Amino acid sequence: MNEVSGAEAGTLAEAGLSKIDALCANTIRFLALDMVQKAKSGHPGTPMGAAEAAYVLWDRFLKHNPRNPLWADRDRFVLSAGHASALQYSLLHLTGYDLSMDDLKQFRQWGSRTPGHPEYGLTPGVNATTGPLGQGFANGVGMAVAERLLAETFNRPGYDLFDHRVFEIVSDGDLEEGVSSEAASLAGTWELGKLVYIYDSNHIQIEGDTDVVFREDVAQRFRSYGWRVYGPVDGSKIQDIDEALRAAVSRSDKPSLIISKSTIGRFSPLAGTAKVHGEPMSPEEAKQSKISAGWPADKEFYVPDEVYAHMREAVERGRRAEESWNSLLEDYTLKYPEQAERLRLQLNGKLPRGWDSQLANLFSPQSSPIATRDASGKVINAISKSIGWLVGGSADLAPSTKTIIEGVGDFPYDEGGRNFHFGVREHAMGSIANGIALHGGLIPYTATFLTFSDYMRPPMRLAALMGVRVVYVFTHDSIGLGEDGPTHQPVEHLMSIRAVPNMTLIRPADAFEVAQAWKSALENDHGPTALVLTRQKVPVFDREKLGSQPAVDKGAYILWEPQSGKPDLIVIGTGSEVQLALEAAKKLASEGVRVRVVSMPSWELFDRQPAEYRESVLPRDVRARVVVEAGARKGWERYVGLDGEVVGLDRYGASAPGQVAMEKLGFTVEAVVSACRRALERRGM
Amino acid sequence: MNEVSGAEAGTLAEAGLSKIDALCANTIRFLALDMVQKAKSGHPGTPMGAAEAAYVLWDRFLKHNPRNPLWADRDRFVLSAGHASALQYSLLHLTGYDLSMDDLKQFRQWGSRTPGHPEYGLTPGVNATTGPLGQGFANGVGMAVAERLLAETFNRPGYDLFDHRVFEIVSDGDLEEGVSSEAASLAGTWELGKLVYIYDSNHIQIEGDTDVVFREDVAQRFRSYGWRVYGPVDGSKIQDIDEALRAAVSRSDKPSLIISKSTIGRFSPLAGTAKVHGEPMSPEEAKQSKISAGWPADKEFYVPDEVYAHMREAVERGRRAEESWNSLLEDYTLKYPEQAERLRLQLNGKLPRGWDSQLANLFSPQSSPIATRDASGKVINAISKSIGWLVGGSADLAPSTKTIIEGVGDFPYDEGGRNFHFGVREHAMGSIANGIALHGGLIPYTATFLTFSDYMRPPMRLAALMGVRVVYVFTHDSIGLGEDGPTHQPVEHLMSIRAVPNMTLIRPADAFEVAQAWKSALENDHGPTALVLTRQKVPVFDREKLGSQPAVDKGAYILWEPQSGKPDLIVIGTGSEVQLALEAAKKLASEGVRVRVVSMPSWELFDRQPAEYRESVLPRDVRARVVVEAGARKGWERYVGLDGEVVGLDRYGASAPGQVAMEKLGFTVEAVVSACRRALERRGM
Numbered sequence A, B: 001m002n003e004v005s006g007a008e009a010g011t012l013a014e015a016g017l018s019k020i021d022a023l024c025a026n027t028i029r030f031l032a033l034d035m036v037q038k039a040k041s042g043h044p045g046t047p048m049g050a051a052e053a054a055y056v057l058w059d060r061f062l063k064h065n066p067r068n069p070l071w072a073d074r075d076r077f078v079l080s081a082g083h084a085s086a087l088q089y090s091l092l093h094l095t096g097y098d099l100s101m102d103d104l105k106q107f108r109q110w111g112s113r114t115p116g117h118p119e120y121g122l123t124p125g126v127n128a129t130t131g132p133l134g135q136g137f138a139n140g141v142g143m144a145v146a147e148r149l150l151a152e153t154f155n156r157p158g159y160d161l162f163d164h165r166v167f168e169i170v171s172d173g174d175l176e177e178g179v180s181s182e183a184a185s186l187a188g189t190w191e192l193g194k195l196v197y198i199y200d201s202n203h204i205q206i207e208g209d210t211d212v213v214f215r216e217d218v219a220q221r222f223r224s225y226g227w228r229v230y231g232p233v234d235g236s237k238i239q240d241i242d243e244a245l246r247a248a249v250s251r252s253d254k255p256s257l258i259i260s261k262s263t264i265g266r267f268s269p270l271a272g273t274a275k276v277h278g279e280p281m282s283p284e285e286a287k288q289s290k291i292s293a294g295w296p297a298d299k300e301f302y303v304p305d306e307v308y309a310h311m312r313e314a315v316e317r318g319r320r321a322e323e324s325w326n327s328l329l330e331d332y333t334l335k336y337p338e339q340a341e342r343l344r345l346q347l348n349g350k351l352p353r354g355w356d357s358q359l360a361n362l363f364s365p366q367s368s369p370i371a372t373r374d375a376s377g378k379v380i381n382a383i384s385k386s387i388g389w390l391v392g393g394s395a396d397l398a399p400s401t402k403t404i405i406e407g408v409g410d411f412p413y414d415e416g417g418r419n420f421h422f423g424v425r426e427h428a429m430g431s432i433a434n435g436i437a438l439h440g441g442l443i444p445y446t447a448t449f450l451t452f453s454d455y456m457r458p459p460m461r462l463a464a465l466m467g468v469r470v471v472y473v474f475t476h477d478s479i480g481l482g483e484d485g486p487t488h489q490p491v492e493h494l495m496s497i498r499a500v501p502n503m504t505l506i507r508p509a510d511a512f513e514v515a516q517a518w519k520s521a522l523e524n525d526h527g528p529t530a531l532v533l534t535r536q537k538v539p540v541f542d543r544e545k546l547g548s549q550p551a552v553d554k555g556a557y558i559l560w561e562p563q564s565g566k567p568d569l570i571v572i573g574t575g576s577e578v579q580l581a582l583e584a585a586k587k588l589a590s591e592g593v594r595v596r597v598v599s600m601p602s603w604e605l606f607d608r609q610p611a612e613y614r615e616s617v618l619p620r621d622v623r624a625r626v627v628v629e630a631g632a633r634k635g636w637e638r639y640v641g642l643d644g645e646v647v648g649l650d651r652y653g654a655s656a657p658g659q660v661a662m663e664k665l666g667f668t669v670e671a672v673v674s675a676c677r678r679a680l681e682r683r684g685m
Helices: A001-015 A019-039 A045-060 A080-093 A100-104 A135-154 A172-176 A176-188 A218-227 A236-251 A281-294 A305-311 A313-335 A339-345 A372-386 A426-439 A452-465 A493-498 A511-523 A575-590 A604-608 A611-617 A657-666 A669-682 B002-015 B019-039 B045-060 B082-095 B103-107 B134-156 B172-176 B178-189 B218-225 B238-249 B283-292 B303-310 B313-335 B337-347 B372-386 B426-439 B450-466 B493-498 B513-525 B575-589 B603-607 B609-618 B657-666 B669-682
Strands: A078-079 A166-172 A197-203 A228-234 A256-261 A389-396 A417-421 A442-447 A471-477 A504-506 A529-532 A557-561 A570-571 A595-599 A625-632 A644-651 B078-079 B168-172 B195-201 B228-234 B256-262 B391-394 B419-421 B443-449 B472-477 B504-506 B527-533 B555-558 B568-575 B597-598 B627-631 B645-649
Touching: A001 A426, A019 A045, A019 A080, A019 A100, A019 A281, A019 A305, A045 A080, A045 A166, A045 A197, A045 A236, A045 A305, A078 A080, A078 A135, A080 A100, A080 A166, A080 A305, A135 A166, A135 A176, A135 A197, A135 A339, A135 A426, A135 A452, A166 A172, A172 A176, A176 A218, A176 A339, A176 A426, A176 B178, A197 A236, A218 A228, A218 B218, A228 A236, A236 A256, A305 A313, A305 A504, A313 A339, A372 A389, A372 A471, A372 A511, A389 A417, A389 A426, A389 A471, A426 A442, A426 A452, A426 B195, A426 B527, A442 A452, A452 A471, A452 A493, A452 A529, A452 B450, A471 A511, A493 A504, A493 A604, A493 A625, A493 B493, A504 A511, A504 A604, A504 B603, A511 A529, A557 A575, A570 A575, A570 A669, A575 A595, A575 A625, A575 A669, A575 B568, A604 A611, A644 A669, A669 B555, B019 B045, B019 B082, B019 B103, B019 B283, B019 B303, B045 B082, B045 B168, B045 B195, B045 B238, B045 B303, B078 B082, B078 B134, B082 B103, B082 B168, B082 B303, B134 B172, B134 B178, B134 B195, B134 B337, B134 B426, B134 B450, B168 B172, B172 B178, B178 B218, B178 B426, B218 B228, B218 B256, B228 B238, B238 B256, B303 B313, B313 B337, B372 B472, B372 B513, B391 B419, B391 B426, B391 B472, B426 B443, B426 B450, B443 B450, B450 B472, B450 B493, B450 B527, B493 B504, B493 B627, B504 B513, B504 B603, B513 B527, B568 B575, B575 B597, B575 B627, B575 B669, B603 B609, B627 B669, B645 B669
Parallel strands: A078 A166, A166 A197, A197 A256, A228 A256, A389 A442, A442 A471, A471 A529, A504 A529, A570 A595, A570 A625, A625 A644, B078 B168, B168 B195, B195 B256, B228 B256, B391 B443, B443 B472, B472 B527, B504 B527, B568 B597, B568 B627, B627 B645
Antiparallel strands: A557 A595, B555 B597
């Protein structure tokens, strides 16, 4: 390492680094830079500015096992500033994760494991997909929640099976996004002392100096939430970061924010400017950066041997840490066999045998009409008895969404409390649920009105993209909610949610379908499910009389057809409008029309069925098709085609009693019958 | 008023009220209660708790003219806690707005002007539709921005044409929502001293005590943003509220938050509990509430004569205030005729004659390929010369979205600066834009990547619901953006935005279409428009060679057909995929297929065309139809039916160079040709 030792001296003195620390930090820095330069795309600035802080965190504080990135009691590291992905990939490579130098060289290329932003499930050691700012911040809150709940449930004296922290690096942009305010306020209220966030404060964002848009006193703001704030410290000084982290982990009573002042693009000629934030440098500037740091300017993807030697000590440390945990778990299993079995089930994401046995008898065909939100409340309370790790709550609408689990108390105020109160913070609710799901060991659900799903679109998308199991309870699912009026009446939301890849939306028609919908949601362990429920009462269909069985898992099924032979007309309904479809069909049947009624709670589940099944429900050549759904019309042509009719909405709702709003806006048996006649006429029938 | 004078004495002493003040506050309180009771639906608690604060604000501070609710220099009052609508309706009625007692009695009924939540455009005196929490808070920031910009532009020494404040009542829920954090931080950074918000702190939300979810130190939090905080004061004491408001309006250098401690459902037996938040009381409880306040228990919708007499003084005060302003404007018109003319244009929401004259020659068919985001940047800079009141900016992506207006400086740092820097706060950006549009006098635009439209869905919906003109610039509109990967690559967003009623989405194919898209957006003064633009370069189509003219205003038009006679096949494209449609069509045409290419930048504009036009573009009996769009497939069946083909995406994108991502995910000429062959085959051709 003769090349660096000369210039290094000055740097060392300035930053108070030992030589190996300086080497490691610079290796991280320039690996990241080289990745961006090679890809001709990416964000060099933050990795170069935060290299020291990231290094000391990973080298001295992070409890992890690079050879088992999924070890249950590892500290969770999340790079909320996901655009700095090259920083994380450098750390993963250097500490011995299964991420090779070739992987680093494939940064941002098709099929690589080093995509533009960290992706959960793709790269070992990435605990959350980040990039959309603020999300990682809030995910970490969910992870800390999970840690606490699992510790409360499973830890026993002498058996601290769950005792880990959540470390993050967050950026100016993360703190500007409202979701981080929501999540930080909750973390403070809940006193999540295992959260330790390093705020990389580099004073630069894409449009320039943060002073133009972000003059708040961040320390004061976080203290107001109930956080402990450390710093500002000089983020280029290993010793300062080390001391702040040491102080932060010495207590666990409040979340911690370490303000680390850094220089974006440190050592670059563009350092401290927005130019170094989000694009590669010129080759000359890249070279100059290395020279300024005393780094060999002619080498790319250069890792000094002693850096590998030092940083890969993480492998041995990690192995020992997990081994010791595994033997603790073995002892625990002997002493607490039942808990241990349940723990394994939870960590594997499995459901207990017979968990759904209560569902079959929860409702009877003789039940009087019941709102699907109420049916859902009964289902939640039935299944949460056997699935003790179903946890969730509402954004201040629990009484309306019927999502309280009775008798188990509130998080974090009651021991083992599983009911969450998120306040009016839908966005953080969604992101925290993602964090809980990502942590593993628990199944989270959230609840609000369907119209407020708009507030939580970003985490819903990320849940779908990451493929994690989160259940969204959305009640008050149409203009049928009534008097609260158009701000509260969803119209476009069904279609907007259906458009999200890997999202499953289920809008059950009655209590039986609700029970099946919950079953589908919990069995879907590769993505989120949105359960869309009514405020108003709907009939419980007597399946014996109708001659069918509910089949929510198939997405759509024949609910009723009065005659044999091929139907002339198919009437499709979802949710509360299935009753209209059925009544309209009965009327037409009484006039001799051969009509079929299809209940279609879920497009996504239906589209996944084999072609034969789909053809059996919606035969290709039956083109007189009508759908009725109290939501946006656009998109239903997918099932009714150019010759069909959609009884839906192209406008907003209105404040009036629910039944009045429904009738005035065209959701009546007569309107469906008229639409059917038009569809038949168009087919010359 | 013998009935009240007895019990009144105690109340008066306790609260430090003069008799008329107490009468007015109780009238507001019990009108609101009676509205909820009669409707059997609504939120009595906040109106009953905040009656005194609302009264003193409206009686002593608010500058308004009940007989002209649209007076340009009025103070803007926004009830961010929109669920307390009955409070606002009571105030509007009592101060002499065109809102009758019969209107109050129609609360929450079909067709009434007193809907469940305040609706802009429906009820005179309602300056913003509120209800979704946090929105009103951020709208007010936009209104204060507009006031400052208009003052900077038009005020002259001795002519303070614009000098008004924004008063709001905000609730716990408003402050929990992240959007209010974003907006408050901006208001502090921008030093919007005309903002005066009363925080009705009643310690109760739907799920119970706010302590469960909201333990932050609100005063400290707002001070960290740069606000001046007053209180906490006793919100039931007129004198305390009066003093706090007096202090707040005595300075205009920073925004003000008055913390007003109140008791939800004051005087009700349910006071101070969540039970009184969002539902009617029993008749007995309602009666008891009146008795506790010394109010006649047997009267409903009762307004003592002296209350009318006192509160309707607002009419005369308002008349005088506006008259004096009108004569100021007359003088101003004589002295500054040009400014005055421009002012009238702006306040009327009109565009100057010939504003679009520069658009025709901005691009030439010989232009080399240009990204539609770049074309949009040129258009913005051209039209902002003639429309000096086009104002906007980006959520920290200005260099990428190409939305900087050159040479006019930054708000609020440069005199008359029209470029806004919102920071990474898409949600507040959208809500502030709504506030600017609601204020009147300016046309706002916003900018971010299409994928981050998810962060601003709530204000986008409200813009559409209110019918206000906001232009959303959404760039990086597909997987074609490349390396940033799936978190940044929109898929479902086109469809999700199209589903919103009264939202117009335009995805132009080339620079010519971009110019027309902006024209459509600005001429659409009854709702928002989303302009969806590429990061990557796209060809500028030579219309002469293609034999067509762009017609974005029609939503879809025939771009090319090589032969006469009816087409066998129609290929539809949008945005960057129109080139694929065109190339595929040319290939098929060379093989003798009679094929038409349709460019379809906007569903909404197309759907508004007469049936004949739509039939001329997409003849009903041409069923071999193919669409290509780099977004979600679902929904396109609206135009291609059950027999067509959609070249689209059912999955997320991937990190790779843009062209590679496009090809790997199936957006190639060959893939479109194959889809065309399948569609033809299906029709037996």
